[in-house]
Amino acid sequence: MRSINFLLLSAIITIFAASLTFSQVRPPVPRASQKASVSQTVGTTEISVIYSRPAVRDRKVWGDWPQPAEGEATLDNQNTRPEGAPLVPFGHVWRAGANEATLFSAADDVLINGELLPAGKYSFHAIPGKDEWILIFNKDDGQWGSFSYDKAKDALRVKTKPQSVSESAELLTYGFEKVGDRSATLFLQWEKVKVPFTVEVKDxxxxxxxxxxxxxxxxxxxxxxxxxxxxxxxxxxxxxxxxxxxxxxxxxxxxxxxxxxxxxxxxxxxxxxxxxxxxxxxxxxxxxxxxxxxxxxxxxxxxxxxxxxxxxxxxxxxx
Structure with a gap:
């Protein structure tokens, strides 16, 4: 009887493990937040952003969390979001998009708002604020959202100022403007907030x-x-x-x-x-x-x- 129970338990564990493995394979169906990318050559250096585009859908996007929440850990979980809470609360790490963490890449060393970021791929996160944002370039470039974000793996943090715009952007959008032969302004825009920062090729x-x-x-x-x-x-x-x-x-x-x-x-x-x-x-x-x-x-x-x-x-x- 013990051997039968052991075999039965082993079979259950195997089936459970298999279900976890197969659950990682996402079906090829449309996502609520569609994938997008934008790239720009500055000088001869390719700079790109890969992200997913959440929509406003008549929801509150920015604001303070309605409950006490210490630290800067992400609160970006729609399943546990309290009623009336913003999609992106101030003071907490956000994936700067939807689904997988936003991915920033630069083919050469660049300066982000004047601070050095070595060439490579980074997950891009942000800590939004009413008057100031912290932009985060993290060495873990394969994470889902910001749920496994580890501050110890940050390659760079810089501060920038958000801008209020009159026309609301229904979908999160990244873009480049003020493009020159050495630098460009990269921005993210969603709802009535635009967040620009400079990307300058170091050499x-x-x-x-x-x-x-x-x-x-x-x-x-x-x-x-x-x-x-x-x-x-x-x-x-x-x-x-x-x-x-x-x-x-x-x-x-x-x-x-x-x-x-x-x-x-x-x-x-x-x-x-x-x-x-x-x-x-x-x-x-x-x-x-x-x-x-x-x-x-x-x-x-x-x-x-x-x-x-x-x-x-x-x-x-x-x-």
Missing amino acids: VVGSTMQRLRSYVAAADASDPVPLINAANYAKANKQAEQAAVWFTAALKLVDQQIAAKPSFAALTRKGHILIGLDRTADAIAVFETAVERGKLDGVNAADVAALEKRIASLKTAKP
């Missing part, structure tokens, strides 16, 4: 140079154009040593093309490379050869004239 030139190295390495080794493109950016952004390396490599390839066929295009390209290497006198001589070649080969007259104008400009420019 635009450094991250771009890193990508240019990969771009050059992956390019056709016989094509000088990727080298020239990379060198032009490097020189324009005071990376003179690397610019010279790329220009020199491009010059070698162009010289090979000219040796095979001295075309107007190849000669013109060589002249531009020489300018990049600060060899203006040599560039002028090559441009003049290109003009002669262009006229002999019947190249478009406008292109030849443009190069002649460029030569004249170089000759009159102050050293």
Whole structure:
């Protein structure tokens, strides 16, 4: 009898464990709060937010919790929410969305309101307040809501000011505005509250140079154009040593093309490379050869004239 009872108990435990396992697989049906994402490239750095969009549905969104609740632990549980309580109570951790915790990612190191956040993926939470919000970037990027949120895993906390807006947003919305080549403003907006904060790429030139190295390495080794493109950016952004390396490599390839066929295009390209290497006198001589070649080969007259104008400009420019 004991062995039968043991087997029966084991079977019940197995079935219960299996039910827990299968309950983690969510059916492919529409959610009340639909999933969404928004992304923005700043410089060459991709920044994105993945979130779910709760709706107002004539409910009170923001406000104080009607009962005493010490600490900042989340109260974001619709099954235990008291009648009359707001969806998002002030002073407590909120998942900044619905369903899974909102996910923030940055391909490079960024500054959030001036504070460093290393490149990576983070769960994004917030502690709303009437006059001030705390924004939280947490290293646990796979949690459901904020229920397992652990402050010890925070990568960064920053403060920001909420804004009141006249037009109500029925669905929670994230977006980017004031986008520049180094920074952008990321905001969340729900009901009549908008919460903006700045995201600035810490080192635009450094991250771009890193990508240019990969771009050059992956390019056709016989094509000088990727080298020239990379060198032009490097020189324009005071990376003179690397610019010279790329220009020199491009010059070698162009010289090979000219040796095979001295075309107007190849000669013109060589002249531009020489300018990049600060060899203006040599560039002028090559441009003049290109003009002669262009006229002999019947190249478009406008292109030849443009190069002649460029030569004249170089000759009159102050050293």
